[in-house]
Amino acid sequence: MRPFASSSSSSRPAILLLIASNLLALLPSSSASRLDTQSAARRAALEERGEVLGSATSPRRRASTGYNDPTSNGGYMLTIVNGTYPAGLGEPLNVILSANSDKDVLVKSTDNGGFLNYMLSTQLGEECLGQHLGSDQEANLGDGQGNVTEIEELRWNYGNPYVGTCEETFNGGLHLRYWTQNTTGAYFLAVSVEKDLAAGHDIVVDGYNVGRDYLVGNLTGTTVPSRNVTNQTTYSGSTTYNNYTYQTDVQYVSGLLQNTSNGINHYLTVQTSQYPAIDGLVAVLTVKITSRPKTSSAIARFADVPALALVTPLVLGGIMSLI
């Protein structure tokens, strides 16, 4: 079934795709998120064939930076943590995955090159055997959703995608919590390096800056000198997982967070006599998928949703006959 393959005009597939995605939105919600990724795959496949779809396929409002500053609309760049002493300390949202990234990367999925596959490309995985050990934090991204509990925690898997995050749980290391900004689709990550379980998962000295820079370093294949980064620093590099290759462009940005210890959770163990707990820089990632597994035909995967496989040829056939 390749309803678009014979079309020679570039606008017809675009129109059909828009109609098809509107139809998909009417399907039951249990299949909706899967269909999102499927239609994104179709879009990417069409783009690869040079059939560019134009701006009508990006209905979501979005700042040109690919994220909105939460503090400009009642939110915070620090997470909200229960039971800190003194009360009200938080952890910095020190990495942003910009909504200018490929749409497929902005979907929370291990399939189709989604966010979880991207994180596995840098050895960060979901928690040990599904056991969530840390306590949840909240964030308010200034997107009208108020204080929202983290989506989940990801932990460094020591090169073992199956049980490696268990090792992190006991030994400590690189980990992150993340949220998505409803108005833009950007991901906000609170990244840090923590001590082992016995030490109560405190954050190590300079653990926020270093956590951010380990993540950036792993994504770009560079060792980031944490004390030397500025708001002019950029890095670029690529990672691969499951035959998806991700090109990550990083820009360090000032002005979102402060260079300070004020309000920072675990500040006593993180700051040094010379430097405050955080340097105030946020690493903004813009990610493109530069190659995909050859065997994963977007059209074939589209058809493996049963309801859709039945409905689509009929509906599209009907539409084609009208054009």
Ligand SMILES: *[C@@H]1O[C@H](CO)[C@@H](O)[C@H](O)[C@H]1NC(C)=O
């Ligand atoms: C924070 O603590 C309050 C009161 O104990 C509880 O109701 C709330 O669920 C906690 N929030 C999180 C994110 O754990």
Ligand SMILES: *[C@@H]1O[C@H](CO)[C@@H](O)[C@H](O)[C@H]1NC(C)=O
């Ligand atoms: C959201 O978190 C902020 C910061 O901790 C707090 O001041 C506010 O009361 C919280 N809002 C709600 C509705 O819980």
Ligand SMILES: *[C@@H]1O[C@H](CO)[C@@H](O)[C@H](O)[C@H]1NC(C)=O
């Ligand atoms: C925004 O929130 C609404 C309702 O909670 C949800 O349906 C929608 O998918 C969210 N959009 C994004 C981009 O997160």
Ligand SMILES: *[C@@H]1O[C@H](CO)[C@@H](O)[C@H](O)[C@H]1NC(C)=O
């Ligand atoms: C990648 O992350 C690990 C910690 O999880 C760290 O030991 C290593 O130095 C990082 N690599 C780079 C290039 O930053």
Ligand SMILES: *[C@@H]1O[C@H](CO)[C@@H](O)[C@H](O)[C@H]1NC(C)=O
């Ligand atoms: C950091 O900057 C200092 C001063 O410019 C320089 O001497 C040092 O080599 C830099 N360190 C790294 C790791 O780039």
Ligand SMILES: *[C@@H]1O[C@H](CO)[C@@H](O)[C@H](O)[C@H]1NC(C)=O
């Ligand atoms: C970069 O940081 C310097 C201070 O270190 C500041 O004066 C300048 O405005 C910042 N530039 C941008 C683009 O944020």
Ligand SMILES: *[C@@H]1O[C@H](CO)[C@@H](O)[C@H](O)[C@H]1NC(C)=O
């Ligand atoms: C943060 O402040 C310290 C001094 O308190 C200074 O040495 C450092 O250069 C500042 N870092 C940035 C990124 O502005």
Ligand SMILES: *[C@@H]1O[C@H](CO)[C@@H](O)[C@H](O)[C@H]1NC(C)=O
């Ligand atoms: C992934 O790449 C490897 C090596 O190039 C290849 O053997 C394998 O078949 C590919 N898998 C998929 C799903 O494309």
